[in-house]
Amino acid sequence: MTIIDTPAGWPADEAGALAVQDELRARVVLDEPGPPVGTGLVTGVDVAYDDERDLVAAAAVVLDARTLDVVDEATAVGRVSFPYVPGLLAFRELPAVLAALDALTAGPGLVVCDGYGQAHPRRFGLASHLGVLTGLPVLGVAKNPFAFTYEQPGPRRGATSPLLAGTEEVGRALRTRDGVKPVFVSAGHRVTLEGACAHVLALTPRYRLPETTRHADALCRRALREAAARQGSGV
Template sequence: MTTVRIPAGWPATDDQARAVQDELRGKVVLDETGPPPGTGHVTGVDVAYDDERDVVAAAAVVLDAATLDVIAETTAVGQVSFPYVPGLLAFREIPTVLAALDALPCDPGLVVCDGYGLAHPRRFGLASHLGVLTGLPTIGVAKNPFTFTYDDPDTPRGSASPLLAATGSGTEEVGRALRTRTGVKPVFVSVGHRVTLDNACAHTLALTPDYRIPESTRHADALCRRALREAAG
């Protein structure tokens, strides 16, 4: 387990954090397809909080994309690096998530975040932020649609519908509601960095053979919760 300190110069106010988002958002790459599903590595990242102690634990779990077997896993624990502000949650998590990724003994491949990429009020959620900082292809697979709207996808697994944001001239597709299990509530997929939306959805389906949530996220969620318990002694 890696112990993490808040980096020097890390944003301390809402305005500083939004300025960082504005600066980095223009570096998101949207014209790369990304790695083919079922090839190489796929890494899930997730965090858990101890609000009483102001501690956050992050986990990174690398899977073989073809078999979904666990190849490597790491954890990191640190102080929460930013207060809770909707739309700025990445600033609470990124230092610890980066430390977990940096500790991996192998190439992460595609990184799957339990959250959002372009499906974000400022079009720069955790998956996009993490992708720009690391250069890795990233996607966001969230459990709820945040502030966006969608029509319920058809019942069969693999059905999808646009996740829509209101704009001054109508609506904009920022992701997709994707049915990963027949008749079960969809997940919400968005591009982070260096992956197309079609490919992000294909990866999500490849990662959900048995459950609604990607195997990468399921493993990372269990691991970060365990790391948080161990850090508490």
């Protein structure tokens, strides 16, 4: 476990955050197909919060993309540094995520994060922001459609429908399990929307959410519990 430090130049308020998004947005790369599906490494990242104790914990879990076995993992804990503001989620989550990724020995290869990339009011969600800061290929998987519209995809696993901002396709609703609510996939950086959906399907052989997300979620919650217990015992 490592300690989270605030990245240099990190904005302190909403106005600063909006300015950062406006500047970094131009650096997003969306014309690379992304790594081939089923080979190399895929890393899930997630963050958990304890606002009561002012604690935040992040986890990064690296999987072998072919077998979906865990090959490496790391966690980071620290203080909450930014409030949750719709459209500015990256500023709340990324310091913790970057610290966890830095602590990895292996990978990370392709990164899968909770939330959106291009499906964002200013086309610069968490996944795109993380990609620009690290240079890594990143995609986003969200559990909710945010403020975007979509038609219900077909009932079978693999069915998709466009996630729309007006008439622009900013992501896709992707059915990962027969008859189960879809997930909402968007490209982040250095991967196309098609490639992102193919990766998400490969990562969901059994559950609605990607194996990367499930592992990272479980690990950051555990790291948060342990940090809270340590704080409680005065260490």
